[in-house]
Amino acid sequence: MISKTTRTRFAPSPTGFMHVGNLRTALYAYLLARSQGGRFILRIEDTDQARYVDGAVQVIYDTLKTAGLSHDEGPDVGGDFGPYIQSERREIYREHALELVRRGAAYYCFCEKQEPAENDGENVSGGYDGHCRNLSPAEVDAALAAGKPYVIRQKIDREGSTTFHDAVFGEITIENKVLDDQILLKSDGMPTYNFANVVDDHLMGITHVVRGSEYLPSTPKYNQLYRAFGWEIPEYVHLPLIMGRNADGEIAKLSKRHGSVSFENLVQDGFLPAAIINYIALLGWSPKSDRELFTLPELEELFTLSGLNKSPAVFDYDKLRWMNGEYMKQLPAGEFARLSRPFAGTEIGELDAKWAMVAELLHSRIETFREIPEKIAFLLKLPEYSAELFLNKKSKCDPAAAAEILREYLPLFEALPTWNYDELNSLVSDRIAATGANMRRVMWALRIAASGLTVTPGGAVEILYLVGKEEALRRIRKALELIGA
RNA sequence: GUCCCCAUCGUCUAGUGGCCUAGGACACCGGGUUCUCAUCCCGGCAACAUGGGUUCGACUCCCAUUGGGGAUGCCA
Numbered sequence: 001m002i003s004k005t006t007r008t009r010f011a012p013s014p015t016g017f018m019h020v021g022n023l024r025t026a027l028y029a030y031l032l033a034r035s036q037g038g039r040f041i042l043r044i045e046d047t048d049q050a051r052y053v054d055g056a057v058q059v060i061y062d063t064l065k066t067a068g069l070s071h072d073e074g075p076d077v078g079g080d081f082g083p084y085i086q087s088e089r090r091e092i093y094r095e096h097a098l099e100l101v102r103r104g105a106a107y108y109c110f111c112e113k114q115e116p117a118e119n120d121g122e123n124v125s126g127g128y129d130g131h132c133r134n135l136s137p138a139e140v141d142a143a144l145a146a147g148k149p150y151v152i153r154q155k156i157d158r159e160g161s162t163t164f165h166d167a168v169f170g171e172i173t174i175e176n177k178v179l180d181d182q183i184l185l186k187s188d189g190m191p192t193y194n195f196a197n198v199v200d201d202h203l204m205g206i207t208h209v210v211r212g213s214e215y216l217p218s219t220p221k222y223n224q225l226y227r228a229f230g231w232e233i234p235e236y237v238h239l240p241l242i243m244g245r246n247a248d249g250e251i252a253k254l255s256k257r258h259g260s261v262s263f264e265n266l267v268q269d270g271f272l273p274a275a276i277i278n279y280i281a282l283l284g285w286s287p288k289s290d291r292e293l294f295t296l297p298e299l300e301e302l303f304t305l306s307g308l309n310k311s312p313a314v315f316d317y318d319k320l321r322w323m324n325g326e327y328m329k330q331l332p333a334g335e336f337a338r339l340s341r342p343f344a345g346t347e348i349g350e351l352d353a354k355w356a357m358v359a360e361l362l363h364s365r366i367e368t369f370r371e372i373p374e375k376i377a378f379l380l381k382l383p384e385y386s387a388e389l390f391l392n393k394k395s396k397c398d399p400a401a402a403a404e405i406l407r408e409y410l411p412l413f414e415a416l417p418t419w420n421y422d423e424l425n426s427l428v429s430d431r432i433a434a435t436g437a438n439m440r441r442v443m444w445a446l447r448i449a450a451s452g453l454t455v456t457p458g459g460a461v462e463i464l465y466l467v468g469k470e471e472a473l474r475r476i477r478k479a480l481e482l483i484g485a
Numbered sequence: 486g487u488c489c490c491c492a493u494c495g496u497c498u499a500g501u502g503g504c505c506u507a508g509g510a511c512a513c514c515g516g517g518u519u520c521u522c523a524u525c526c527c528g529g530c531a532a533c534a535u536g537g538g539u540u541c542g543a544c545u546c547c548c549a550u551u552g553g554g555g556a557u558g559c560c561a
Binding site for chain 2: 193
């Protein structure tokens, strides 16, 4: 048996953003090709002129690039099967549609565009009524000569049933009588997805058609098209849908109302591309082991169709967050500092110069970069707080004891010539050692005074250092004032 | 309405007739370490939708029911 090289494609339409469901489809198509030493092709499906969005194709390139999914053929990198943009293939579709008409598998239709069916009351069965299905050649010629607008419809064979094989769902059988004469070529001359995907997948030598399971019910129609042309039917790989859960707990196809659903939004929300890819790889696919953290090259090696799941998966932001945290912790300190800085905003004063240390404190404490502003807010501005905060049983501290400690340390800090972390740290620890004081209590008092919070990223000394000498002294005096001692 | 698909902890999943008193992860709840918190470590809670078969034996096979999702566009 001669095995052909695996060729998969990702065929997004340029809508201006990359839905994670689409990204996952791209990922699986990519992994399938890579895992079998095949080729991964990018094709732009821009046949809907009404939905055209400026710059949307660039978004696709950018997303694939940052996600690390490199394509071997496509509009930007070329290839032997181009053009890879459907709007540049109009003539190809037209010729093929006419060929189908000649073969009796399609026909001209001059009916008016059907208004969206009023679906209230009893449900209508929908579908085209077949009015033009059996027009005589003379009638067609006359209408064409009169310049009447037309579409070309597929002449569906409604006898019997169609059974096809899918790599994840197995054998699926559908009665042909439920199929309708779908439009192949629109009145503007553009093909519909239903037609273009068949023509292109064949012409581009696609061996595995990877797409969402919403296409399962229309697959028999595509098979009739393949047969009418005498083409080989590709292997189908239908993917389970990605679902989202709304506030009421209802589950439906993941969409904007569920939160950030595009790759770009997720990145803006402070997620790392590698974490996003890792997470969605596991949404509907399993390596069949207990491992969950994988790099893209590892996935390329491990991916198999048999790991694909049939049931829809709910997108879980909590788990994504956890995974993102794992990726962040794996980042070298310098890299984390560099990537995290933009999320702190521009108005951070002298923290900018001390960012390496701030980043170090943040590193194990956040799961997405988005959490940074609120985490560091207390460093920029002392929160309002009450003297009650000094009361803590475990640290054996109360406002009176805190006042004593603060009065003890204030002059020491004032006298410190250089305000750097190491000096500050040894000053405090030496003093504690010398006086035999309770370290927890001292640190508690200092930290509350320095931060105005009971829970902070970093300890007392780090905070005192970060806010700077002047501000640190001001905060301590303010604390004494607050305690009223 | 009709058609198609799906069904293991709240969520993502492992499990392909006996290895299952069902494993892992997230979330959640405890405990330990830590100058707070987080990290880290240890522990806990929690599921085979229901009813029929088939079989010596069903989470695993078949059927029905129920539940969920999808399709039904000159969108893709």
